[in-house]
Amino acid sequence: MPSNARPPVDQLLGQTPARQGFVGRRLTVLGRALRLRCPRCGRGALFEGWFSMRPKCSVCELDLKREPGFYLGSIYVNYGLTALFVTFVYPACMLFTNWPDKAVLGVLLAFCVVFPVWFFRYARSIWLGFDQVIDPDPLDPQLAERSADPWAIRSSEADAAGKGSGPL
Numbered sequence: 001m002p003s004n005a006r007p008p009v010d011q012l013l014g015q016t017p018a019r020q021g022f023v024g025r026r027l028t029v030l031g032r033a034l035r036l037r038c039p040r041c042g043r044g045a046l047f048e049g050w051f052s053m054r055p056k057c058s059v060c061e062l063d064l065k066r067e068p069g070f071y072l073g074s075i076y077v078n079y080g081l082t083a084l085f086v087t088f089v090y091p092a093c094m095l096f097t098n099w100p101d102k103a104v105l106g107v108l109l110a111f112c113v114v115f116p117v118w119f120f121r122y123a124r125s126i127w128l129g130f131d132q133v134i135d136p137d138p139l140d141p142q143l144a145e146r147s148a149d150p151w152a153i154r155s156s157e158a159d160a161a162g163k164g165s166g167p168l
């Protein structure tokens, strides 16, 4: 997509949680991750297939490939949730049900194989969102010069113009 086909920067910023607080920003990025959307603009799809990520966001052109090995971190998300689920569900089944031990183990073993494959895209999306919360990619080089925090660009612009801070 040619760069001149991008929506205006202000339109993109309207999609960002610029006026949200610490928790609100993270919840917004988490919501975008669970919808498999770009963590920066919330609009571009991250995947073009089950396992195939797009190289860039089709809307804001965020580089989705990142650096080599970046998505190894998503394994922690995927493995962590799988292990956490099994850690709580297995003892709960043993304590509160009369289900046979081997049946519970069989079901949980199948879960440990199927769930990470299904959750693969979400784990990557959550990891990418986590990265954007911790170390956000500026939306636009010109705007990045004015603010290191792309979430705050809109409010800093409003303050500079002396218009105060209104809702988005």
Ligand SMILES: [Zn+2]
Binding pocket: 038, 039, 040, 041, 042, 043, 044, 057, 058, 059, 060, 061, 062
């Ligand atoms: Zn985007």
